[in-house]
Amino acid sequence: MASLPSRRAWAPGARLLVFAAALGCTEFADGSDELEAPLTAVMSATPDEWACLSEERPPTPAVALDRNRPLTYRGIWLDLGTGAPPPNLRARACGITDPACGAPLTAFIAADANGLLELPLFHGFSGFLEITSDVTVPVLAFFTAAFTANDGNTATEFIPRTLIQPGAVVDLSRLNGIEVDPATGYVAIYSLDCAGTLAENVAFSLDNQRAATRFYFANQFPSITLEATTPDGLGGFVNVASGAATVSATLIGTGELVRTASLFLRAGWGSTIVLGPYAGPGR
Numbered sequence: 431m432a433s434l435p436s437r438r439a440w441a442p443g444a445r446l447l448v449f450a451a452a453l454g455c456t457e458f459a460d461g462s463d464e465l466e467a468p469l470t471a472v473m474s475a476t477p478d479e480w481a482c483l484s485e486e487r488p489p490t491p492a493v494a495l496d497r498n499r500p501l502t503y504r505g506i507w508l509d510l511g512t513g514a515p516p517p518n519l520r521a522r523a524c525g526i527t528d529p530a531c532g533a534p535l536t537a538f539i540a541a542d543a544n545g546l547l548e549l550p551l552f553h554g555f556s557g558f559l560e561i562t563s564d565v566t567v568p569v570l571a572f573f574t575a576a577f578t579a580n581d582g583n584t585a586t587e588f589i590p591r592t593l594i595q596p597g598a599v600v601d602l603s604r605l606n607g608i609e610v611d612p613a614t615g616y617v618a619i620y621s622l623d624c625a626g627t628l629a630e631n632v633a634f635s636l637d638n639q640r641a642a643t644r645f646y647f648a649n650q651f652p653s654i655t656l657e658a659t660t661p662d663g664l665g666g667f668v669n670v671a672s673g674a675a676t677v678s679a680t681l682i683g684t685g686e687l688v689r690t691a692s693l694f695l696r697a698g699w700g701s702t703i704v705l706g707p708y709a710g711p712g713r
Contacts, residue, residue, distance in 0.1 A: 628663025
C-alpha cells in the first residue's frame with residue numbers, strides 16, 4: 431500500500447502533486463467516467479499548466495457496479511483551524527441515489543491518528559461520504575468519477591480535504607460581513623490544473639447561488655473580494671440552499687471550462703469536491 435506524503439506537504443497553500451487520475455475524469459453527475467486504482471502520480475508533459483484544456487475529451491464507457499471487486503478509499507481529513515485531525519473523526523459511504531443515507535453502504539469507520547480514513551468500497555462506486563467528528567461541521571464528500579478497481583486495489587486522494595468548526599464558520603463569515611443562516615450549508619471546492627496541482631486563477635460558479643456568497647482562500651484565510659483562486663486552490667460558497675446544485679470551475683482569464691460537477695447540500699452541513707480538468711493526467 432502506497433505511503434502518504436508528509437503532513438507538511440499537505441498545507442492548503444502548497445502546490446501539490448496529486449493522484450490526478452482520481453480527479454481528472456468527467457463530472458460526477460453522469461457516472462460515465464472511470465477512476466482507476468491504484469492511481470499514479472503524473473507530472474504534466476508541458477510547462478503550460480492548462481494545455482490539456484485544448485485536448486479533445488475522449489469518450490469513456492459507463493462503469494458497471496460490481497460489489498465483488500473490492501477497492502479501498504484512502505483520504506486525509508484535517509481540521510482547517512488546527513491542521514490536525516479532529517477528535518472522533520469518522521466516515522461512512524452512501525449511494526448517490528440515497529441522499530439521506532438511509533441505507534449506508536458501510537458502517538461509520540474511525541480515522542487513524544493522522545486523520546487517514548480508509549473505507550472498503552467496490553468497483554463502480556459513485557456515491558459520497560459522510561464525514562463527521564466531535565468538533566467540526568459534518569461534511570458530504572463528493573467525487574467527480576465512479577471508482578474502478580483491479581483485484582486488491584486502493585484509491586488514494588493525495589490532497590487532504592479540510593473540515594471547519596462551527597464557531598470558525600460564523601466568525602470568519604462575520605469578518606466578511608456575512609451572517610450565517612443555519613438553514614443553509616456551505617460548499618468547499620478545490621481547483622486542480624493539468625498537472626494535478628492546486629491551481630490559482632480559477633473562478634467558481636454555482637447554479638443556484640441565490641443568497642449564497644462566494645469566497646476564495648488566500649494564505650489560508652477566506653475573502654469575498656477575490657475574483658478567483660490563489661495558490662491555495664480553495665474557495666466555495668456559504669449560505670447555500672439545501673438540495674441539488676451544480677458547481678463549475680473556469681479560467682479567470684479566458685473563461686475556458688475546467689470542469690463542472692453535481693452535488694447536493696444539507697442544512698447545517700458542508701459539501702466538498704475537487705475540480706480538475708477533463709483532459710488531465712491519467713487520461
